Amino acid sequence: MELFDNLALGFSTAFTLTNLFYCLIGTILGTAVGVLPGLGPLATIAMLLPATFALPPVTALIMLSGIYYGAQYGGSTTAILVNLPGESSSIVTALDGYAMARNGEAGKALATAALGSFFAGCAATLLLALFAPPLAVVALTFGPAEYFSLMVLGLVASVVLANGSVLKAVGMIVLGLLLGLIGLDVNSGIPRFTFGMPQLYDGVNFVVVAMGVFGLGEIIHNLEQGAARSIISRKIGELMPTRADLKRIVAPVLRGTFLGSALGILPGGGAMLASFAAYALEKKVSPNRAQFGKGAIEGVAAPEAANNAGAQTSFVPMLTLGIPSNPVMALMVGAMVIQGIQPGPAVLTEQPTLFWGIVASMWIGNVFLVLLNLPLIGLWARMIMVPYHYLFPTILVFCAIGVFSLSNSTFDIVLMVGFGFFGYLCAKLGMEPAPMLLGFIIGPMMEEYLRRALLLSRSDPMVFLQRPISAAMLAIAALLLVLVLLPSLQKKRAEAFQE
Amino acid sequence: MNSKAPGRIAGSKDLWSGLIFIAFGLLAMALARGYAMGHAGRMGPGYFPTALGGVLACIGLVLIVQAVLSSGEVITGFAWRKAALVLVASGLFGVTVEGLGLAPSTALLVMISGLASEQFRLWRFLALAVGLSAFSVLTFITLLSLPIPAFGPWLGF
Amino acid sequence: MHRIIKVVALAAILATPAKAAETIKLLVPFAAGGPTDLFARIIAPDLGKELGGTVIVENRGGAGGTIGTAAATREKADGRTLLLTTSALVLSAGTMASVPYDAQRDVEPVYLLGEVQTMIAVRPSLGVNDLKGLVEKAKGTKLNYGSTGSGGTMHLGAELFAKSAKVAMEQIAYRGAAPALTDLIAGSVDLVNADVPILRQYVKDGRLKGLVIFDTKRSALLPEIPSATEAGMPDLMLTNWYGVLMPKGASTAQKQKIADAIAKVVKQPQIAAKLADNGLENPQDTAAFKARLDADFARWLPWLKANGIRAE
Numbered sequence: 001m002e003l004f005d006n007l008a009l010g011f012s013t014a015f016t017l018t019n020l021f022y023c024l025i026g027t028i029l030g031t032a033v034g035v036l037p038g039l040g041p042l043a044t045i046a047m048l049l050p051a052t053f054a055l056p057p058v059t060a061l062i063m064l065s066g067i068y069y070g071a072q073y074g075g076s077t078t079a080i081l082v083n084l085p086g087e088s089s090s091i092v093t094a095l096d097g098y099a100m101a102r103n104g105e106a107g108k109a110l111a112t113a114a115l116g117s118f119f120a121g122c123a124a125t126l127l128l129a130l131f132a133p134p135l136a137v138v139a140l141t142f143g144p145a146e147y148f149s150l151m152v153l154g155l156v157a158s159v160v161l162a163n164g165s166v167l168k169a170v171g172m173i174v175l176g177l178l179l180g181l182i183g184l185d186v187n188s189g190i191p192r193f194t195f196g197m198p199q200l201y202d203g204v205n206f207v208v209v210a211m212g213v214f215g216l217g218e219i220i221h222n223l224e225q226g227a228a229r230s231i232i233s234r235k236i237g238e239l240m241p242t243r244a245d246l247k248r249i250v251a252p253v254l255r256g257t258f259l260g261s262a263l264g265i266l267p268g269g270g271a272m273l274a275s276f277a278a279y280a281l282e283k284k285v286s287p288n289r290a291q292f293g294k295g296a297i298e299g300v301a302a303p304e305a306a307n308n309a310g311a312q313t314s315f316v317p318m319l320t321l322g323i324p325s326n327p328v329m330a331l332m333v334g335a336m337v338i339q340g341i342q343p344g345p346a347v348l349t350e351q352p353t354l355f356w357g358i359v360a361s362m363w364i365g366n367v368f369l370v371l372l373n374l375p376l377i378g379l380w381a382r383m384i385m386v387p388y389h390y391l392f393p394t395i396l397v398f399c400a401i402g403v404f405s406l407s408n409s410t411f412d413i414v415l416m417v418g419f420g421f422f423g424y425l426c427a428k429l430g431m432e433p434a435p436m437l438l439g440f441i442i443g444p445m446m447e448e449y450l451r452r453a454l455l456l457s458r459s460d461p462m463v464f465l466q467r468p469i470s471a472a473m474l475a476i477a478a479l480l481l482v483l484v485l486l487p488s489l490q491k492k493r494a495e496a497f498q499e
Numbered sequence: 500m501n502s503k504a505p506g507r508i509a510g511s512k513d514l515w516s517g518l519i520f521i522a523f524g525l526l527a528m529a530l531a532r533g534y535a536m537g538h539a540g541r542m543g544p545g546y547f548p549t550a551l552g553g554v555l556a557c558i559g560l561v562l563i564v565q566a567v568l569s570s571g572e573v574i575t576g577f578a579w580r581k582a583a584l585v586l587v588a589s590g591l592f593g594v595t596v597e598g599l600g601l602a603p604s605t606a607l608l609v610m611i612s613g614l615a616s617e618q619f620r621l622w623r624f625l626a627l628a629v630g631l632s633a634f635s636v637l638t639f640i641t642l643l644s645l646p647i648p649a650f651g652p653w654l655g656f
Numbered sequence: 657m658h659r660i661i662k663v664v665a666l667a668a669i670l671a672t673p674a675k676a677a678e679t680i681k682l683l684v685p686f687a688a689g690g691p692t693d694l695f696a697r698i699i700a701p702d703l704g705k706e707l708g709g710t711v712i713v714e715n716r717g718g719a720g721g722t723i724g725t726a727a728a729t730r731e732k733a734d735g736r737t738l739l740l741t742t743s744a745l746v747l748s749a750g751t752m753a754s755v756p757y758d759a760q761r762d763v764e765p766v767y768l769l770g771e772v773q774t775m776i777a778v779r780p781s782l783g784v785n786d787l788k789g790l791v792e793k794a795k796g797t798k799l800n801y802g803s804t805g806s807g808g809t810m811h812l813g814a815e816l817f818a819k820s821a822k823v824a825m826e827q828i829a830y831r832g833a834a835p836a837l838t839d840l841i842a843g844s845v846d847l848v849n850a851d852v853p854i855l856r857q858y859v860k861d862g863r864l865k866g867l868v869i870f871d872t873k874r875s876a877l878l879p880e881i882p883s884a885t886e887a888g889m890p891d892l893m894l895t896n897w898y899g900v901l902m903p904k905g906a907s908t909a910q911k912q913k914i915a916d917a918i919a920k921v922v923k924q925p926q927i928a929a930k931l932a933d934n935g936l937e938n939p940q941d942t943a944a945f946k947a948r949l950d951a952d953f954a955r956w957l958p959w960l961k962a963n964g965i966r967a968e
Binding site: 042043046047049050053139140141142143144184186187188189198199201202267268317321322323324327330331334337338340342343344345346407408409448452455456 | 687688690691693694697698700701714715716717718719720722723726751756800805806807826828829830831832834835837838839841842844845853856857858860861930933934
């Protein structure tokens with residue numbers, strides 16, 4: 001079979017000593033920058049790019065991809081341990097992961113994240129190997145109308161994230177949408193909500209908001225509790241999931257992998273929604289849905305699987321069409337060009353060693369990541385036994401350096417402090433920040449796609465219903481909305497009857 | 500319902516959440532007046548923010564009505580001193596990191612924010628400050644070569 | 657715990673570099689990962705060697721390059737701060753209401769790394785085979801073009817064509833060139849004007865149709881596409897330059913020294929090949945760069961004003 005020939009070629013490429021070495025370096029580095037909040041894979045890859053000029057193209061790309069998916073992996077560690085999501089994809093992991101850590105199940109949460117990611121990474125890599133070219137075509141069927149409907153679906157799903165009042169969650173989403181609009185309007189070039197500050201022209205960086213609201217806000221909230229929270233958790237608990245736990249996460253991981261793989265293929269921001277979508281889905285279908293937000297293991301397994309699967313399949317449009325789906329992929333395209341390779345459909349036929357070598361290395365990289373991270377779990381889990389009064393200044397240092405390094409600007413830190421204050425206020429008022437961050441990510445894309453779709457359809461709103469994929473997604477969104485609102489309406493009625 | 504004293508409403512979480520939403524919603528609508536509105540088929544830059552601001556203000560209004568009608572949770576006291584220490588320490592880091600350099604700024608951040616903890620002990624926190632400064636210089640400057648000086652121009656470097 | 661802290665502290669003190677002989681900051685006013693950043697990182701290591709120090713690339717992205725450029729203008733002209741920027745220096749001066757520096761005075765040209773040609777490409781399903789065909793088509797129906805927003809070169813290139821052909825087109829703005837190209841390939845947008853290197857592959861494999869190079873000569877990357885002069889619309893001229901500048905006030909000798917060092921670096925065969933692969937050609941010395949800058953300001957500032965292209 002051709003696939004086996006191809007995979008054999010890939011593995012024979014990836015299994016050379018040099019390539020294995022650089023794959024390992026890439027995954028270690030990726031994990032490290034993923035763990036450190038603020039410093040993302042983009043900056044790391046940009047910094048390391050010159051160092052890869054001297055390497056053969058396959059080796060260079062193997063290392064750079066390792067950094068990318070390694071960072072997705074490392075991001076979950078800080079999210080679980082100290083509630084700091086350094087990447088948009090780890091926001092939802094923090095919801096139940098941090099709750100698990102506080103229950104003394106940090107080790108189990110980390111292991112679940114690692115195993116879920118590993119499975120998803122392997123499955124998505126196989127998918128990549130089997131169907132990359134046909135999947136690429138799917139990416140092109142998504143126009144502005146489809147993306148807008150996808151964003152609507154994502155927005156409705158984000159209501160599900162809330163644990164408390166649905167109304168407040170919707171308010172936070174809308175507030176997030178508004179925050180996302182800060183900056184130059186793409187269509188008109190007019191700055192909006194910038195108060196004349198050019199530093200805001202490109203909008204507020206996600207990391208600034210997350211570090212402020214989650215990092216600083218949470219620290220103040222914890223300090224306020226004083227001695228009651230002198231450490232995050234007093235016990236380490238079991239490090240590995242039990243057989244019963246594994247049984248619980250099989251279905252969520254499978255669903256997460258599927259959702260993540262599908263969304264990762266879409267270049268227009270699909271991968272960003274992967275972990276949210278997986279979490280929302282689990283919270284609706286899981287038999288343990290009541291536990292979500294309080295440390296449900298499914299709430300860690302599903303989004304982590306989705307996130308990693310999405311990270312792998314987001315290579316599809318880049319490798320097969322030459323279309324980068326995010327800034328990191330754009331940088332990879334640049335790296336390929338420097339190496340004298342033009343990304344596009346020709347890569348598959350003209351550079352089979354490169355294509356299959358990268359695919360095979362992804363699988364090897366996932367093995368490395370699991371081997372690397374499982375032994376570290378004990379160490380990480382012990383970290384939260386460190387007394388909180390030593391831990392919180394450390395977290396502050398990493399937040400501050402991470403945010404400063406985004407664009408070497410004091411302004412970002414001041415902004416983070418502002419969001420920190422707001423985050424504290426939210427914690428006091430029972431306003432959940434996670435839906436706000438999702439709104440913040442979706443907001444600008446949603447407006448952009450909406451306006452673009454209407455421009456291209458010459459102002460015909462029917463375009464969203466005439467295109468089948470778009471219409472289907474809107475229908476699902478409507479259904480989901482009913483499902484979300486029903487329980488709270490019923491509760492209201494129950495309350496009314498009681499009185 | 501009948502057990503609600505006026506003080507309960509004034510301290511209600513829902514009430515204040517509602518007020519915050521209304522404030523942001525109105526602010527968004529007010530600022531968006533400066534941007535072209537367009538119309539539904541051809542939206543200008545002001546259309547989306549105005550609509551969102553309106554929705555947010557409405558949500559805020561409903562929250563307030565809820566707060567008045569039913570007894571919700573009440574806000575507990577604020578830890579202003581701790582909040583101020585953490586926030587000021589972080590802000591100061593941003594202001595000094597380029598001038599003083601990464602190492603002294605990190606130490607400052609640790610020492611000032613440390614004051615927010617009841618367990619603050621000078622010597623232990625000094626040790627933590629030195630350790631973290633060294634660690635961040637090693638990680639961020641030596642290994643990751645971020646363009647920040649370890650000791651900055653204000654110290655004569 | 658304490659012992660660990662002591663060991664780490666000691667290690668850090670040992671690892672802290674003594675005040676470097678010469679650290680030169682190469683400011684890039686765009687985010688890491690873009691083409692400008694890429695060029696900076698290609699030349700930085702060898703430039704450091706030539707100048708007898710280390711060159712550190714510092715990204716200060718934001719507001720169309722104006723934030724990073726403003727940061728550069730606040731530095732001393734002692735040769736320890738260099739700015740690597742693009743044609744955006746000229747365009748932002750013409751399209752933004754307030755730029756916190758004088759683009760024509762506060763920075764001075766040192767060396768032009770090279771220029772990248774731009775071209776018009778259309779979706780094949782449009783059924784247009786040459787520039788003449790496009791003009792006719794655009795007169796019949798209102799075409800859409802993709803851009804990276806008002807004041808970007810993709811916007812200017814397309815509007816340059818529209819004004820020259822006396823047609824009206826609809827701008828569809830995107831965040832970055834990649835999503836615009838995706839929609840062009842998928843067929844929802846009709847055409848773009850963009851840098852030749854980013855369009856090259858799609859034109860080669862037939863997913864896009866290249867019509868005209870916005871220059872007097874053809875492109876080495878796509879030699880079969882006619883130049884604007886050949887295609888009979890000689891005012892379609894738009895190339896993007898990438899150049900190194902300094903804060904104002906440096907002596908001629910100082911600029912000369914740095915220009916010589918950069919010239920040596922970009923002419924090394926390996927580096928020259930990498931730059932050429934990214935479509936960067938025709939490096940120029942200080943005087944030629946200065947002339948090019950002056951010509952750009954003289955051409956674009958009135959043109960932007962006359963055509964009402966202004967981003968508040």
